[in-house]
Amino acid sequence: MVQLEDLQNKTVGIAGCGGLGSNCAVALARVGVGHLIIVDFDIISESNLNRQYYFYDQIGSPKIQALKENIERINPLVKVTAINLKLDDQNIKDIFDGVDVLVEAFDRSDQKQIIIESALATWPERPLVIGIGMAGWGGIDMIKMKQYGNLYICGDRVTEIGPEMPPLAPRVGIVANIQANTVLQILLEGSLVGSQTNLN
Amino acid sequence: MKFTLNNRPEEFPCNQLTIKELLDLKNYTFKMLIIRINGNIVKKDQYNQACVHEGDDVMVLHLISGG
Numbered sequence: 479m480v481q482l483e484d485l486q487n488k489t490v491g492i493a494g495c496g497g498l499g500s501n502c503a504v505a506l507a508r509v510g511v512g513h514l515i516i517v518d519f520d521i522i523s524e525s526n527l528n529r530q531y532y533f534y535d536q537i538g539s540p541k542i543q544a545l546k547e548n549i550e551r552i553n554p555l556v557k558v559t560a561i562n563l564k565l566d567d568q569n570i571k572d573i574f575d576g577v578d579v580l581v582e583a584f585d586r587s588d589q590k591q592i593i594i595e596s597a598l599a600t601w602p603e604r605p606l607v608i609g610i611g612m613a614g615w616g617g618i619d620m621i622k623m624k625q626y627g628n629l630y631i632c633g634d635r636v637t638e639i640g641p642e643m644p645p646l647a648p649r650v651g652i653v654a655n656i657q658a659n660t661v662l663q664i665l666l667e668g669s670l671v672g673s674q675t676n677l678n
Numbered sequence: 679m680k681f682t683l684n685n686r687p688e689e690f691p692c693n694q695l696t697i698k699e700l701l702d703l704k705n706y707t708f709k710m711l712i713i714r715i716n717g718n719i720v721k722k723d724q725y726n727q728a729c730v731h732e733g734d735d736v737m738v739l740h741l742i743s744g745g
Binding site for chain 1 (some may be wrong): 684685710711712714717718719721735737739740741742743744745
């Protein structure tokens with residue numbers, strides 16, 4: 479029998495606190511995941527507010543500090559470890575050593591590559607939930623979660639941000655919440671290995 | 679040889695392929711990739727050496743920006 483109370487004993491790492499990370503962290507806090515480790519080095523700017531879980535009066539604050547405050551206002555029972563740091567292929571190994579599931583929530587593809595490669599090489603069995611493809615609007619039927627071993631890929635995997643394709647609250651929020659939903663399923667039901675789907 | 683690529687069966691008339699050869703054959707031209715053979719990460723500087731063999735489980739994932 480699945481027990482939501484068991485979430486209190488779980489730790490989830492969130493690498494990046496932008497559109498994906500801030501919304502995913504808030505969803506996991508609302509359902510009662512006991513410990514969140516949130517990591518980012520960025521400051522909130524006005525342009526972030528079209529999709530990221532911050533408020534106008536938080537512009538200029540470090541994202542991790544503001545996100546910790548917002549989560550504490552939503553669910554003070556959640557322990558939030560907020561780390562102001564630029565993650566790289568080395569420090570990720572210490573920061574996220576004890577997490578049950580790691581969420582990749584970076585913006586740039588080169589940063590995603592560094593973190594995903596390092597995480598998969600360091601923890602070849604641990605669930606890693608990543609976000610790929612969420613720019614623009616519409617196209618809801620393109621957005622999916624697909625699994626490949628311990629790697630869970632959330633998003634449409636084709637829409638890349640650019641001048642004509644901005645990241646916007648609805649689709650970014652949908653993918654962030656699909657990531658949170660995937661984390662929840664892993665935490666409550668165990669690794670989903672065995673229910674693999676086609677990537678293409 | 680037969681192997682699995684992105685959870686689908688593939689068959690090529692040879693005994694092994696380097697990752698570089700596989701990417702060329704499949705016309706994967708994207709620059710930012712995550713590649714695993716049997717769960718092991720293959721980094722870009724290994725594409726000419728790392729080989730796919732009979733029965734291997736291969737993942738080629740294309741990364742794009744956004745988050």
